[in-house]
Amino acid sequence: MTTSNVPTAHTTQVSNPRLRLLNTLRKKEPALMTFIAIPSVRHAQIVALTGLDGVIIDCEHGHIGDDSMHNSVAAISSLGVSPIIRVRGTSPDILKRALDTGAHGLMIPMINTAEEAAAVVTYSKFPPLGLRGQGSAFPAIGHGLTTPEYMKTANETLLTIVQIESKQGVENVDAIAAVPGVDYLFIGPNDLAQSLLGYTPARGDEPVFVEAIEKIVAAARKHGKWAGRLVNDGPLAQEALKKFDSVAITGDTKAISNWYTAQIACVRP
Template sequence: MTTFPTAHTTTVSNPRLRLLNKLKAGEFPLATFMAIPSVRHAQIVSLTGLDAVIVDCEHGNIGDDAMHNSVAAIAAQGVSPIIRVRGTTGDILKRALDTGAHGVMIPQINTAAEAEQVVRYSKFPPQGLRGQGSAFPSIAHGLTTPEYMLSANQTLLTIVQIETKAGVENVEEICAVDGVDLVFIGPNDLAQSLLGYVPARGDEPEFVAAIDKIAKAAKAAGKWSGRLVNNGALANKAKGTFDFVAITGDTKAISLWYQQEIEVVRSS
């Protein structure tokens, strides 16, 4: 069986791929989720010092136009745009990657077969079935289209989310899929699936065991792992266990800041 180079093994060097480069260097990169559709908003979030912005096309108010515009704005600031898509089908993945995103995040992967489908539609032939026909993808990578075609399969990050009981049960097989680069925990959906409520307190034995199992499975398979956290203090606690974290999202960050500052005024 042919073994293709991946984001873990690639020798391709592109300084624009900030998230990939920091993962390979073991530098614990930071991201956040963006749900609000605006070029200016994407620029502001990108200028905070983050290494990646995850454009949330699963739960966010992000349509095709906003997806394209956000990727361009984020990449222009030297930050890696990652798109969280809403499914595993070829049309969804192709449309996301044709923006020039530096990678895709796919929610609720429950089996190795689902992970294999994601890889299949995220890679150009001969590794996969992704089609080519757009001039846009190469722009955010600072490449010509032929250069992009030669490097995309081994530099684009394929991130799968484990956030269900079934995903936890099958996590070793999912992590073993060639072309899966990073396994990311969605703690809220995982808590709902395992415990029947959100948010988790964080000390529930079943929840803690699931988090531990996912992190260990990724490490054993030689893959990166990451998770969502609510703040910087929890991000620090994740160091050493995870390679990457996303610190909350734009809507929650804005809401919490105003709530806290308003409480300062009204409680004095």
Template sequence: MAITQPTTAQTTNIVNPRLRLLNKLRAGEYPLLTFVALPSVRHAQIVALTGVDGIIIDCEHGHIGDDSMHNAVAAIAALGVSPIIRIRGTSHDILKRALDTGAHGIMVPQINTADEARQVVQSSKFPPQGIRGQGSAFPAIAHGLTTPEYMLSANETIITMVQIETKAGVENVDEIAAVPGIDMVFVGPNDLAQSLLGYVPAKGDEPVFTSAVDKIIAAGRNEGKWVGRMVNNGTAARQERSKYDMVAITGDTKAIQNWYIAELELARS
């Protein structure tokens, strides 16, 4: 007898207007996100009011602890934007803390094997699909639900993204993308360049780099998973539209620096 796979964010019939990123992905609308690394509720609100569809709260490289993570998720979700947390590792307790904020999705960096991807799924799903525990009142709030409603819907509405950004990840990407419960493979171009080329950023025309990116995209497509990546600006986001389901356009720290550098150069010219 065939085994029925659990419903996921890609196959769910649940419609929740609060889940902006999920709704746009399912509609094929090419949502645009950005990274936030600075720990401020007001900062999160300001970025959320720019028109982005989702904000990736960077708990891997950003200056963001648990308190700021919770505050950012609440502020972003309250403004109708999807908060996504990029966690700092695959440990069960880290995943649990991130999901208990009410995040609409998680992004897990440097996934190198299918076993690591399966561990992520196990920790991010409530039983019977996984081992996630329940005890927080906060997750339901960001989804606009009661806790019982959240418990019934979370497994199939939270978006689980894994970053492919190492040589090992590229070598194993077909098996990683095939893991049930993984919804998106996300290209991490800078770490991928460092791993494959030994420098950052990639020029973009190195055969080993471009073939690796193509392999990641193909793996996602072959398994029916969404594919995303980070890009540097709106021009690149427009150019990549045919390849990806979603892109994240740079981040807050780089955007602030770039604006000031350009304007100061103009003022001094």
């Protein structure tokens, strides 16, 4: 079996209404996400009920361990929203542990080479495409399926989202986007700015930064992959969606802080 004739998240004919983020992307509708860093089932439920298509559970920078990761996935998926886990690294045990929660996809930070991207795909796919092991009932539950149904469809319905957020990643982005099994390129603008410019946050109009963004989007388009980025608010999301398939609108900690700061400023100008 060659990877060229294997269905992917882009070409799958599997129809599962539970997979909200994938379904929105495939319908070419704006797909909206946000990050959560706070470990709480109730918090995850509140965020999931705001109208988002996906909630990214941040196990890289957030205060979220294994227990909270499992609970958040269950809470979000039960409400018809796609839980995506941003893992803290690329080792096989980290990828397997995240997938075994029932997440609808993984976001992998700091992918800098095609080899790194290919390794992520290998350990995220069941045989014969990869080396992912099976032994948990939880993944199927998160997809509303039996375990046999899940195992038959997971390779082509799970979203593999790689983050391009370094100078090296931009240099290798065409090769990264070409890797079979990579579905989506996501830009981390703050780390990308730090790598390219030496400071954050970027203003967003620096020529080297703009050129890098364009190169990432062009690579995604060339290889038929989705592209997205982080933005700070709704108006910026509207503008970004003219270019990108999907955006993540800030994160919970910043949203809470900004809201309270703005309201208190009304009282104490």
